[in-house]
Amino acid sequence: MSQSLCTQEIHWVDTEKSLNELCQRWQASNILAVDTEFMRSQTYYPIAGLIQVNDGNANYLIDPVAIADCSAFAALLINPTIIKVLHSCSEDLEVFQRLLNVVPVNLFDTQIAAALCGYGFSVGYGNLVKAILNKDLPKTETRSDWLQRPLSASQIEYAAIDVEDLFQLAKILVLKLKNVDRLFWLTEECEHILQTYLENQDENKCHVRFKQAWKLNPQKLGVLIKLAVWRERQAKQRDIPRNRVVKEHSLLDIAMTAPNHVGQLRRFDGIAERMIRTDGEHLIQLVQEAMAVDPADYPKAMDKPLTNSENKWVKAMRARIVALAEELDVAPEILLKKRDYEAITRAFIHKEPLDTAEIASHLKSTVGGWRYAIVAEPLADVIGSIQSLDD
Known part of the structure; x- marks a missing residue:
C-alpha cells in the first residue's frame, strides 16, 4: 500500500499511560473519527483487535490487546459534548459494549449522513470515499488477522487511512447537511440507532x-x-x-x-x-x-407477509415516497423503510371509513420525528385515494 494514502502521522498506542494522556487531551475535542477492527468468525462476541482515532491532526491506533485498562477511552465515548464519527456503526457498538461495557453517545454516522445528502442508502465506506473524496481505498486487508502482533505495515496503513478519511468525510457532510438544514435529521437518526441497538439486546x-x-x-x-x-x-x-x-x-x-x-x-x-x-x-x-x-x-402472533392486495398499498405509498425523495435529493429508504409501509398498510387497509385524525395519529407514532412533517400529508393522501379505489 502506498505511503501517500495517509497524509497525517500515524501513532501506535500500546500503553495505558499513553492512552490516558491522549484521552485527557481528547476530552476537549469537538469531534473525533473512530473505527474498530475486530475478529468474530468463531465467537459470539467480537474480539477487539484495534481502535482507530483521528482528531483532525493525526491518526492513533490503540492496541486493546496490549492495554488491559481502556476505561479512559470508555469515558471519552460517553462524553456527550464530543461528536463521535463512525460509518455504519452497529458492529462498532458491539465491540465497544463488549470491550468497554459502554456504547458511545453523540454519534455521527456517515452512512446515514450520506443517505440524507443524496448519496444512496447503506452506501459502503469505500464507495462513499470515492464519491466525496475521489480516492480509491485498497481492500487488501479487509479480512486480515487483526489479533496478530505485530501488525503488518499494510494493516497499519489500512487502519489509519480509514479514520483519516472518515474525519474528512464528516467535515464535508456536516457542511452539506447544514446548508439544507438537515443536521437535526441526522441527530435524530443516530439517537434512534442507539435506542434500537439497546432494545435489541433484550x-x-x-x-x-x-x-x-x-x-x-x-x-x-x-x-x-x-x-x-x-x-x-x-x-x-x-x-x-x-x-x-x-x-x-x-x-x-x-x-x-x-x-x-x-x-x-x-x-x-x-x-x-x-x-x-x-x-x-x-x-x-x-x-x-x-x-x-x-x-x-400467549405472546401475540407475529404478522404474516402481506397479501397481493395489501402489497398494492405498499407499492402506491412507496411510489409517492420515491417521488418525494427525488424532490428532496435523499435516499427513499431514509424516509420510510419496508417495515413502515407494512405497519401503515396493516393499520388502515381494513378500516372504513378512514378518519383523518386517526391517520395523522398513527403516522406520528409509526413515522415520528423529522419525517412526520415531510411524509404525513403525502401518505394520508395516498391512503385516502387507495381506499377510494378499493371501494
Missing part, C-alpha cells in the same frame, strides 16, 4: 430474527421464544455463534411439533446425538413449560 426479543416465525400460532410461538432465549444464552455463555449451538430451522421445527419426549428430538435435522445427551431433557422441559402456559398469556 434476549426475550431474539426470536424476531427467525424468518419463518410468523408461521407459528401464539402457543407455538411461545415455545420458540423459550427455545430462542435458551440458544442466545448458550451462545453467550460458550462464546460461539448462535448456529453453532443449534441452527434456526431446527428450533423452528421443534417449536412447530412440540415434542414431549427426548427420543423424539432425533427426528429433527440438525439435532446431534451429543446435544440430545447434554441438553435434550432441558429442551423438552422448555417445550412443556411453554405448552402449559395459560392461553391468556
